[in-house]
Amino acid sequence: MASLLAALAPFRPKLLDTLPGYTRAHLGRDIGAGLTVGVVALPLAMAFAIASGLKPEAGLFTAIIAGFLISALGGSRVQIGGPAGAFIVIVYGILERYGLANLLIATAMSGLMLFLMGLFKLGTLVRFIPIAVVIGFTNGIAVLIMLSQLKDFLGLSLDHPPANFFAQIDALRLTLHTVNPAALGIALGTLALVVVWQRGLPGLKSDGLAALKARVQSSRVLFAASRLSAVPGTIVALALATLATWALNLPVETIGSKFGGIPATLPSLVWPAFSWDTVRFLLMPAFTLALLGAIESLLCARIADGVCAARPPEEAGTGAREGAGGSIREDRHDPNQELMAQGVANVVTPFFGGMPATGTIARTVTNVKSGAVSPIAGMVHALTLLAVVLVAAPLANHVPLAALSGILMYVAWNMGEWREFTQLRQYRLPYRVTLLAVFTLTVVVDLTVAVEVGLVAACLTFIYRISSLTRSEAAPTPTPGVRAWRLYGALFFGAVKLIEDIERQLGELDAAAQPARVLVLDLKNLLYIDSSGADTLLDLQRGCGQRGVHLVLCGLSHQPLDMARRVGLLGKLPEANICPDLATGLGRAQVLAGAG
Structure with a gap:
């Protein structure tokens, strides 16, 4: 029994390590960072939920509840949790195939898997997933996100887009004659403004899995350049698009016309219909959610470590340079604690109308560059979103879906590692076959199948290489x-x-x-x-x-x-x-x- 307990990871949130020596100056920096990240998270949370086939409040409730729990219980000082672009495709597929109740159950099951992964110290094993598999399904997800946004981007009259790739292509072709010029203009304008505004953030990936090495190496440049843009471009573009839609009374679909607005209330407990007969069908989708969540959150935490370490002392300030509980520039995340926190968040959130959550790269980097020194910044970010929901929810009625699709187009493009396709010739044949197979299967067949095939191919390649040595x-x-x-x-x-x-x-x-x-x-x-x-x-x-x-x-x-x-x-x-x-x-x- 003692040996079993020794093999388990202790449950100790990073928050406990940062409280000793925490000062009023640290609190001021965390509040400022949390407010900034809350503003950044607002449009992304709604956009991810809508793209996943859910109501916009599902994304907001996830950012509030899961964001608070991941920061309070996690193993990183600065990681921000919430809905992520990587989940859009798999969530939409589960929703279409099994329904909302089973999506909530699958999310809770993935949370339990994540918690057990952290408890049994499997956090470091996620790093052994080959980069070819990660890049393959990341790029595939990015393509599917862009494809799913064409309906709102073009303003097409298509009520229920199918989940299947070829069926989607056919549905878009058949409804192409219904393009809404006003919606297309808003989408293009939003996308153009975000791109121009974000030119001060070279190399920043919005919300996806990415090649860790390239990101960490460029973290110092990323941090310095990001100071050029104090106000998030997504908020500016969303505000202008909403104002134009309301002032000009443009004939475009909005959150109000599509979903009836966002309720200005606290999320309430929802107990989905549960049946053991459905659990066996949800095991693989739940495992896919858990695997994607683990990869995304741990890559995000490692990137955050690199950005914190690269932050110049003169940029960090005294409070951030020597943060509470030690130096933030040297304090690394605890991967097992991070997985346990992700697990708790994903078990709790679906029963309050939320969706899967994980660590998010754009919001985490924004948190670091805004001067955060402890997990309290992430908790403030969640409370900021809660205040927005309770106070300003009626304003969301006029937000055009075309503007959110333009933002998601930008997110999807930036989450992909497109240069990898042009550099495939310099890699060995097994790497190329694995990456292209996972990418193709993700786009054409199913993300779950792509992950299975990718991991099997990577294992066979590894076995062959080791046996040859x-x-x-x-x-x-x-x-x-x-x-x-x-x-x-x-x-x-x-x-x-x-x-x-x-x-x-x-x-x-x-x-x-x-x-x-x-x-x-x-x-x-x-x-x-x-x-x-x-x-x-x-x-x-x-x-x-x-x-x-x-x-x-x-x-x-x-x-x-x-x-x-x-x-x-x-x-x-x-x-x-x-x-x-x-x-x-x-x-x-x-x-x-x-x-x-």
């Missing part, structure tokens, strides 16, 4: 009847053929026309043995015994030695046949060959 070479032996081999790499299930080949060669005569009487294996350069490799060594030992061949093992140490001891291999050999090095093993082999 495992090799054997014959060692010279002056004594007739003695065969010796050196093994390198890892003896695992993908490389056991090496041992089988060695056993097969025991039946051949050597240069002196002598049959094998002693087999010496030098395992000094063997780094790892799995259960399949250990079982193959046991088979070799039995085969040697049947042939009357003495087996001598040399250089066993660390994990291979422990594995050989645990499977009983050492107990089946005479103690003198376990030698510290090859020279000693060859000496022992000479004695055994002479005795034979």
Whole structure:
């Protein structure tokens, strides 16, 4: 029981570490950062919910509840949680296939999975997902988001766009004659204004998974350049588009006409219809949500660490440079605690009408550049959105959906790693095949299938590469009847053929026309043995015994030695046949060959 508890990650939010030494100056910086991030999150939260097939308040409630919980319970000082663009496609697909009640259940199930991942210290394992898989489904999601926004971008008369890629293309083609010039003008104007406004933020990715290396390396430039834009371009564009729609009485669809506005009330508890029969169908969608959430949040947290570390002291100010509980520029996030916080947020939020939530890159970077020093900034961001909902909800009635689609077009374009397609030729064939397969499957088939195929392809590629690094070479032996081999790499299930080949060669005569009487294996350069490799060594030992061949093992140490001891291999050999090095093993082999 004690060993099990030791294997579990302790539940300790980063907030507890930042409270000692927290001052009024720190509070002022956190309030300022939280207010700024709240303004940035407002249009994105509504846009993500609408694009996912939900009402705009679902995104706002998620940003409020999940944003507060992720900041209060998370493992990062500055990460901001809420709805993200990466979830749009999978949420829309679950909603279309299983309905709203099952979407809420799938979200809660993904939250439970995330919490268990953090509890069992699996936070670092997410980093081992190959970048080809990450980029493949990130770019695929970006394409699908842009495709889903064409309806509102063009103002088409299409009530229920299908989720299937080819069906979407066909539906858009059939309704292309219903383009609304006013909606198209608002969308283009919004997109153009956001692009021009954000030119002071080169390289900033809005809300998607991305190549971590490029982002962290450019974090110092990103932070310095981002100071050029104090007011979020999305808010400016949204305000102007809303004002133009109301003043000119433009014939475009708005939040008020589409959804009846946003309720100016607190989110209420919603208990969805639950059936165990539906849970088995939701396991894979829930796992996809959990996997995407884990990847997004941990990449975001690592990027935040890089931006904090790159923030110049003169830009950070005294309070941020030496923040509460230590230096914010050196304090790294706790991935396991972050996953547990994400899990709690995703378990709670759906029962208050919310959607899946994770760490969001644009809002987190905005939080850092605004001077945040503790998780209190993220909590202020959530309270800011709550105040907006309670006070200014009626103003959202005039927000045109075309403006939100223009903002999402910008978000989708920036979340993609498009340069990777032009640089594919410099990578190996397995990398190219994996990236293109995941991208194509994400767009054409299904995100869940793409993740499954991508992970399987990555695993097979990894197994092949590791097995190709495992090799054997014959060692010279002056004594007739003695065969010796050196093994390198890892003896695992993908490389056991090496041992089988060695056993097969025991039946051949050597240069002196002598049959094998002693087999010496030098395992000094063997780094790892799995259960399949250990079982193959046991088979070799039995085969040697049947042939009357003495087996001598040399250089066993660390994990291979422990594995050989645990499977009983050492107990089946005479103690003198376990030698510290090859020279000693060859000496022992000479004695055994002479005795034979």
